[in-house]
Amino acid sequence: MAVTASLSCIRLPLSPTTQHFPSHSLSLSSSFTLNPLQTHLQLRLQPFRSAKSTLPIIRMSMEAGVGVMATKLGMMSYFEPEGKVVPVTVVGFREGNIVTQVKTEATDGYSAVQVGYRRVRDRKLTKPEMGHLEKAGTIPMRHLQEFRLVSVDGFEPNQKLVFEELFKEGDLVDVSGITIGKGFQGGIKRHNFRRGLMTHGSKSHRALGSIGAGTTPGHVYKGKKMPGRMGGTKTKIRKLKIVKIDNDLRVVMIKGAVPGKPGNLLRITPAKIVGKNIPKN
Structure with a gap:
């Protein structure tokens, strides 16, 4: 319902979920037709409209010409x-x-x-x-x-x-x-690793070997070069x-x-x- 009023200042309280936003005021110097619901929504959305977006702009790479x-x-x-x-x-x-x-x-x-x-x-x-x-x-x-x-x-x-x-x-x-x-390949073929000794009692020929300490960090880091597809x-x-x-x-x-x-x-x-x-x- 629209109402006609002459106000100098309108101050609307914010809901408990948005108390971290400052209260907003609207100064009016003449008579006007005001819809309370519309005014409330405009004041609530004002911080989002005025804030500048900090998200990066991602653009696809251009081709040098049609292919x-x-x-x-x-x-x-x-x-x-x-x-x-x-x-x-x-x-x-x-x-x-x-x-x-x-x-x-x-x-x-x-x-x-x-x-x-x-x-x-x-x-x-x-x-x-x-x-x-x-x-x-x-x-x-x-x-x-x-x-x-x-x-x-x-x-x-x-x-x-x-x-x-x-x-x-x-x-x-x-x-x-x-x-x-x-297909699924080992570290030697996939990442050009070197093999172990083939003599002197070595039992590690094409095995990957150590992939990290057990105590620190206690896990295998992401991106570790290992056998895979x-x-x-x-x-x-x-x-x-x-x-x-x-x-x-x-x-x-x-x-x-x-x-x-x-x-x-x-x-x-x-x-x-x-x-x-x-x-x-």
């Missing part, structure tokens, strides 16, 4: 024109690398390009996934990944990304993927050189090794070089 997804085919030796032998990884492309969504600051709060890769049958996807792809007018695709950019100008849904238009021979790229899973994690190899782009075979040769076994999904993006394509700060 593509590809499939690892294997490794081979490549002979350069001057006769030098270079170990390369052959990367192929299946149908896809089509823009499925363009995210902007106005719609999503950040700028990114979502890309789809590897065509599959309709029954392999759920109805929400099919609806998302049909909205963009693209074919059914298995993998969707985002490339967060500073600007998304020039990108539109159902736009096909061609590797040779984004990269050229000699460029440096960052390649990420899932490493080969090796090895591999099967996402890894990025930075600044690999593109040696050859073969448009006829639709393959790319990248110098060095990349994560995963043949058939593994790879994410290829322009290499981040401080001061060149990303700022120094």
Whole structure:
């Protein structure tokens, strides 16, 4: 119920659970229409509105440019024109690398390009996934990944990304993927520990050994390097050189090794070089 009053000061008591906040006053110099409940809520929320948030702002890292997804085919030796032998990884492309969504600051709060890769049958996807792809007018695709950019100008849904238009021979790229899973392994293979003596009566050959004192600290510290599951994690190899782009075979040769076994999904993006394509700060 609204009441009309002419007050010089209104002071509302705080509940027992919020006594640590100071009491608040509201000075009024003229007649006004006041809803007691609304005024009470406004005064109670005033400390939270005026206090500055001290929480850190977490932002995702920006890519140096839009990238593509590809499939690892294997490794081979490549002979350069001057006769030098270079170990390369052959990367192929299946149908896809089509823009499925363009995210902007106005719609999503950040700028990114979502890309789809590897065509599959309709029954392999759920109805929400099919609806998302049909909205963009693209074919059914298995993998969707985002490339967060500073600007998304020039990108539109159902736009096909061609590797040779984004990269050229000699460029440096960052390649990420899932490493080969090796199962449960010991300390020697997993962390490159040294083995014990094999002679002189030693009974500790490949065992881990002491992992901490019993009295102090009385427990094993977190993060101690011990036997456990090895591999099967996402890894990025930075600044690999593109040696050859073969448009006829639709393959790319990248110098060095990349994560995963043949058939593994790879994410290829322009290499981040401080001061060149990303700022120094």
